[in-house]
Amino acid sequence: MALTEDRAARFATIALGHVTREYPHALTHVLDGPGDVQTPRSLHPIFYGSFDWHSCVHATWMLARLLHLYPAMPPAAGIRALFDAQITANAVAAECAYLLRPAARGFERPYGWAWFxxxxxxxxxxxxxxxxxxxxxxxxVFVGRFIDFLPKATYPVRVGTHTNTAFALALAHDHADDDLRALFRRTAERWYGADAGCQAWEPAGDEFLSPALIEAECMRRLLPADRFLPWFDRFLPDIAQRRPAALFVPASVSDRSDGKIAHLDGLNLSRAWCWRSLAQALPADDARRPVMLQAAAVHLEAGLPHVAGDYMGEHWLASFAVLALDA
Incomplete structure (x- = not known):
């Protein structure tokens, strides 16, 4: 399964249909007084669509990524027009002003920070x-937030939802300069360096990330190969035997109109992303590689058919499909 131009155009068309769709909207907003009761677009003139702020950010990321890969695909002109209209100095200043409110100190930490x-x-x-x-x-602003927050974050957050800290470090690492990457690496080693024998008690009922696999993917990105491979051997020592078994079985989604249950489609896609990326970090003759790539394929087959259909998944799942297919 590959990220073809046809598939990219389909995903881009989905995103263009919701990045400027203001409602329905799940607003994360602390009110300091009655004057703070405002519409999503008033509060966030760039990222007011896609049901919530962070989904609008990662839909915008997906559009940028697809435009870079396929600059001549049919939706390309619409993407460029969207960026020209939305990304203006005044709109950026308003988004910054919102974040400077004392009540917004923890806004979208760390998931939205990383996606931005x-x-x-x-x-x-x-x-x-x-x-x-x-x-x-x-x-x-978001670079500064990571720099301020990580030294104070005594413990990692290991749940498979928005507050997962391994996902944030893995994703934000792509943007970071040398100093920020060093901070990320020190933090990851402090949080996860001693982990071994992962039992993978998952999935929970609303997870879209595998706590086990995203931790491994975080360490793959942050550690040099000669340190990552021994850590990975200790952390998931029985992959060749397809254990922990839970990591090899796609999640079952009982109701895609329920936003929390629909997260499990994202779990299947994000597991595929992690399995693909982790497999590529192993030597070519490693017996674990085909096992991991097969697991990725099974999870992709489970998740890809459901990137559109109900808005509870449609407003975000294509971004995770791109992560998996582009791995």
Whole structure:
């Protein structure tokens, strides 16, 4: 399964249909007074669509990534027009102003922070466009948030939802400079370096990330290969025997109109992403590689048919499909 131009165009068309769709909207917003009761678009003039702020950010990342890969695909003109209209200096200033409110200190921590830096990294691929430079003040805010927060984060968060810290480090690593990557590496080693014999008590009923696999993917990205491979051998020592068994069985989704249950389609896609990426980190003759790639294929087959259909999944699942197919 590959990220073909036809598939990219389909995903882009889905995203263009919801990145400026303001309602329904799940607003994460602390009210300090009656004057703070505002619409999503008033609060977030760039990222007001896609049901919630972080989904709008990663849908925008997906559009940028697909535009870079397939600049001549049919939706490309619509993507460029969207970026020109949405990414303006005034809109960025408003998004920054929102984040400077004391009540917004923890806004979208760490999931939205990481996705925004992933978007900032993608925008660098268009040096002939103003988008990256225009977003730079907002990028600086989120870099600063990581720098301030990580030394105070005594413990990792291992759940398979938005607060997962391994996912945040893995994703934001792509944007980071050397100093920030060093901070990420020290933090990951502090949080996860001694982990071994993972039992993978998953999935939970609303997870879209595998706590086990995303931790491994985080360490793959942050550690040099000669340190990652021994850690991986200790962390998941029985992959060749397809254990822990839970990691090899796609999640079953009973109701795709339920936003929490629909998260499990994302779990299947994000597991596929992790299995593919982790397999590529192993030597070519490693017996675990075909086992892992087969697991990736099974999870992709379970998740890909459901990226559209009900808005509870449609507003975000294509982004995770792109992560998996582009791994």
């Amino acid at each position: 830096l992933k978007l900032a990294e993608a925008m660098r691929q268009f040096p002939d466009q103003p988008w990256s430079g225009t977003l730079a003040p907002l990028t600086a």
